[in-house]
């Protein structure tokens with residue numbers, strides 16, 4: 473169901489001023505009206521969700537995709553939206569997109585993005601308690617419903633008056649039609665006419681994706697002089713194409729590595745006679761053991777967080793390729809397949825709002841049980857999984873809590889980075905954002921929210937964890953069998969474990 477959050481600016485201000493989470497969440501009159509409008513729609517919204525789920529709309533089912541679009545257009549028109557179906561050129565071979573615009577001149581111009589198509593189709597709507605099943609429920613007819621119902625509630629409260637809002641429901645998100653620039657033209661135009669864009673894909677509560685790496689491909693061709701192998705490394709024979717390819721790839725491996733950049737040679741063929749089918753990602757090679765090989769082809773990908781990072785990587789790779797071994801030459805070509813979306817301050821601000829919202833929920837859940845919640849650990853995939861398993865009754869009632877403090881900070885460069893800067897372990901771009909803004913809301917602290925928990929004077933190793941553990945123990949005293957163990961990952965810049 474759609475949830476309504478307080479306006480970002482006010483909530484942020486409340487957090488920055490060190491108000492308790494409860495204070496930050498008192499609603500003003502328009503917000504009360506929004507909440508009432510959402511509550512009043514609960515049953516009708518479920519009916520609408522069922523209607524869209526029961527319309528089969530796999531990407532290749534163009535008529536079905538269009539029918540889902542018609543239903544959403546029907547819902548948006550009474551909210552003051554002009555809606556139109558945008559056909560894509562025949563060569564793209566997809567159903568097209570629904571574009572809805574509400575015109576206005578106040579504030580930021582907003583773009584909301586959903587998609588009409590699903591990967592599978594054929595499973596009808598079914599409700600079991602708080603769970604709903606059916607093709608495309610989570611990806612992403614539920615998200616589409618959030619868009620429509622949020623707009624309906626905002627409309628009912630008068631908050632949409634004179635606001636510019638564009639909604640684009642694409643018809644081929646799961647299997648985009650090519651060429652992408654043609655297939656995505658309507659979305660690109662809507663983006664250019666907007667200040668803020670929010671996608672509603674993937675309904676994981678409390679999670680917002682604020683950055684995404686782009687993808688590129690590269691193709692390397694190495695040529696050398698073919699000759700008898702007994703003459704290799706001589707001035708007029710050179711080093712051969714395979715040694716040159718190995719030199720290039722190993723320098724990539726050693727010299728290119730940096731945060732958020734990955735590159736992977738995926739296929740290589742080399743010898744005296746080579747065929748290579750780029751589109752099919754396959755090739756053949758022949759080379760006798762006594763012949764210096766003259767031809768190598770390599771293909772691979774490149775993932776990057778910004779266009780600048782892509783350009784810089786291309787420049788470095790080109791320079792490495794150009795430094796040829798004797799009597800060899802090589803050329804590399806790049807193609808950007810998918811642009812990067814680097815996190816911006818605006819994106820991080822969205823995350824800070826979500827942080828504060830979830831922090832308040834966690835405080836509520838933890839009341840009477842825990843003294844302190846490091847809610848940032850929720851980003852960790854294994855903790856998310858554990859939470860789901862507890863919620864589903866797989867592991868019974870937890871009787872023991874482990875307290876760990878990990879105080880690595882970008883403010884202290886001498887400290888090594890910890891897991892929350894590590895994408896592979898659940899941190900990375902998402903993990904490092906706005907931690908210090910939300911923690912005071914969790915603790916209900918007053919004072920400077922940027923300041924981490926103050927160290928107790930004279931506290932030794934494990935001081936933080938000891939304090940936290942004591943607070944937690946006090947809170948759970950009297951609950952039989954509940955133990956809390958403390959551990960401090962960091963002390964005076966020395967990492968002793970973890971990370």
Ligand SMILES: [Zn+2]
Nearest residue numbers: 611612645673
């Ligand atoms: Zn999707």
